[in-house]
Every structure is written in C-alpha cells, then in structure tokens.
C-alpha cells in the first residue's frame with residue numbers, strides 16, 4: 001500500500017512553503033507479506049503460526065484492538081467541511097464552540113509499554129494493512145522537526161504575527177487522514193506549547209492518530225517547567241485516542257540482540273554476512289531506506305535506516321564533517337547503529353579517530369547498541385596519534401558495549 005510523504009506537499013500551495021528537499025518524512029517501507037487485505041490480526045497470527053513471532057497473549061490482545069480499528073477505518077475519508085469554506089457567519093452560528101465540536105472520525109489508539117514489547121511491530125502491521133488512501137507513518141521526533149520547518153517557512157511568507165498552527169493542521173490533515181506516530185514523546189517546551197492546538201486542529205479535521213510510546217499520556221512532559229500549560233493536551237489525547245497498555249513481559253529486542261555477537265573482526269566476508277544477518281534479524285528487512293536526520297537546521301545523511309536501526313560504513317560515519325550534535329542525534333534517534341569496516345587508524349587519521357571517539361561517547365551515554373565489523377579488537381584500533389590516550393577509554397567502552405549487561409540496558413532517548 002502506498003504511503004505518502006507529508007513534506008512532498010507545500011503547506012499553502014506556495015512552493016516557498018515547502019520544506020527543503022531531503023527533509024521528507026520517510027514513508028515507512030511496507031514490511032507485510034500475505035494476508036494484508038484481512039487486517040493486522042490475521043497477519044499477526046500468520047506470523048506466529050509461521051514461527052516468525054513467538055506467541056504472546058498481550059500482543060494478541062493489542063492486535064485484536066488494532067483489528068477493530070482497522071475495520072472501522074476501512075475506506076475512511078474525513079467528511080469535515082473544508083476550513084476555508086467555513087465563513088464567519090457559519091462559525092458564528094455554530095451550535096457548539098469549536099473545542100466541543102464532535103467529529104465522526106474513529107477513535108485512534110495510543111499503544112504504551114516498556115521497550116521491546118512489540119509496539120512498533122504491531123503498529124506496522126496495522127499501518128501496512130490500513131485501507132486508508134492518505135496515510136502516513138512517521139517517527140514522532142521527525143514529525144515535530146517537520147512541523148517546525150513548516151512553521152518557519154510559513155512565518156517567512158506571512159510574518160511573525162500570523163498564526164501558523166491552523167494552516168499547519170490544514171496541510172497535515174490534507175495529506176494524511178491516518179497518522180501513525182512511532183515513539184511519541186515530548187521533551188521540548190516549544191513542542192509542548194504547540195501540540196495542544198495542533199492536535200485539536202487535526203482532530204477537528206477528522207485525522208485519526210495511532211501512536212506507540214514508552215510513556216503513558218498522564219506522564220508526558222512530567223516534571224518539566226510549563227507542564228500546567230501542557231495538561232489540556234493530555235486531556236485531549238485521552239478524549240480522542242484510546243490508551244492501551246501492552247503488558248507483554250518480554251523484551252524481544254533484548255532477546256534478539258543478546259543472541260547476536262556485536263563485534264566482528266576481521267572485517268571480512270564472514271563478518272559482512274554476520275552483520276547482514278543481524279540487521280535483518282533486528283529490522284525484518286535486508287536493507288534499510290536512506291534517511292536524513294535534521295540537526296540544528298542541517299541534514300545528517302543515514303545511508304540505511306529501518307525500525308530504529310541505522311547502518312553506516314565507517315567512512316560515512318566518521319569520514320565526514322560531523323560533530324557532537326550530529327552524533328548525539330544519531331545516538332538518541334536510533335536504538336542500534338551498525339557500522340561496517342572500522343579500520344585500524346594511524347596518526348594521519350586523527351580526525352576520523354576523534355569522530356569515532358565522539359560517536360562512541362554519544363552512543364555509550366545513551367545506551368545505543370553497536371554492531372560493527374572491524375580490522376581489529378578495540379584496543380588495537382588506534383594506538384598512536386593525537387588523542388590516542390583518550391581512545392583507551394573508547395576501547396574500554398567498546399568492550400563494555402559488547403557485554404550482555406550493556407545490551408540489556410534500555411536505550412535513553
């Protein structure tokens with residue numbers, strides 16, 4: 001099923017309002033086989049029956065709930081009157097205030113649970129099978145970045161005093177009647193402040209939201225300054241979206257990665273095969289999609305990404321002018337990074353060694369998992385040159401990052 005890209009379309013028909021090329025929200029590659037036309041539950045059961053997934057009661061129940069939503073969403077198109085056709089008088093004579101307006105859209109779903117429980121896997125089964133023409137599946141962080149880009153573009157045209165949130169909601173609702181967010185999370189006060197009105201706008205326009213998250217709605221943005229102003233958003237989410245706790249007691253990701261060797265030396269054909277297998281094991285696909293992460297207004301190119309896993313050649317990761325903010329973004333966005341071909345580095349490669357130190361520090365601090373092929377064991381990778389003493393700590397971290405204890409730690413986003 002075709003998934004559109006939000007940012008392929010401008011916000012107001014003006015090319016200037018379109019995001020720069022490359023900031024596209026990546027459409028999620030379809031990963032389903034088999035009984036797509038029957039919805040997520042039969043597909044889930046088929047995968048369990050085929051031994052691709054372990055049977056799990058909590059997942060089965062979540063799949064039933066998603067199946068119900070799938071049924072209600074078949075052929076869904078919001079019937080909402082287009083906002084520009086709603087004149088002043090019709091607004092004036094509305095029987096209900098805007099915020100109490102009912103819409104006929106099916107209630108969405110917010111799937112919450114601990115890491116590795118299969119939330120994204122289930123949402124992907126749902127998304128791939130959803131019979132909705134305009135649908136989008138996106139990482140929530142990327143969605144917010146895209147929104148900020150559009151707001152910026154809007155203000156450049158309409159000035160700082162014009163309110164961009166209504167037009168932003170219009171453009172998003174035009175592009176997607178079903179929005180699936182992976183890893184819904186709110187850390188940023190700027191995001192917190194726009195979310196309430198943006199989501200109200202989306203719900204008014206009939207957009208259906210499905211999300212996965214590690215945080216229950218009541219705990220979003222908890223303990224942060226400005227939380228009081230965020231509470232109406234939580235109330236709105238709880239009204240418009242059913243919250244389902246996925247209580248599976250198994251961290252399947254941990255089980256998968258713990259079964260995999262993570263450091264492959266030497267970086268020969270055997271290592272390559274092992275890494276290909278690990279990537280497929282973790283993502284369900286042989287190759288990821290090229291993706292771009294926006295960091296401080298720039299784009300960091302990720303050659304392959306799928307299901308929270310990124311894959312780079314060493315030179316793509318450490319041979320380019322990337323800095324700490326870029327590596328931090330990678331380490332928080334991806335739970336696992338696969339690096340092919342880490343070479344032995346000499347004094348002339350001090351810049352690559354420095355970047356490798358930086359990326360490993362960022363990954364270590366955020367408990368991002370590393371799978372790599374390399375010319376040598378960590379201790380022998382960079383023995384002479386600028387920062388070689390500092391590299392000893394990196395080598396020690398690289399050793400620890402291979403341990404079962406490290407692999408069991410939850411990713412810090």
Ligand SMILES: Nc1ncnc2c1ncn2[C@@H]1O[C@H](COP(=O)(O)OP(=O)(O)OP(=O)(O)O)[C@@H](O)[C@H]1O
Nearest residue numbers: 053054056114115116117118119120121252253282
């Ligand atoms: N029942 C299962 N049997 C085997 N593997 C599973 C099962 N459920 C999920 N997995 C696999 O476990 C891994 C983690 O699943 P998934 O990414 O969906 O977890 P998640 O709940 O979204 O985690 P997070 O909160 O970290 O995003 C994936 O590789 C997925 O395919």
Ligand SMILES: [Mg+2]
Nearest residue numbers: 119120183212
């Ligand atoms: Mg997930």
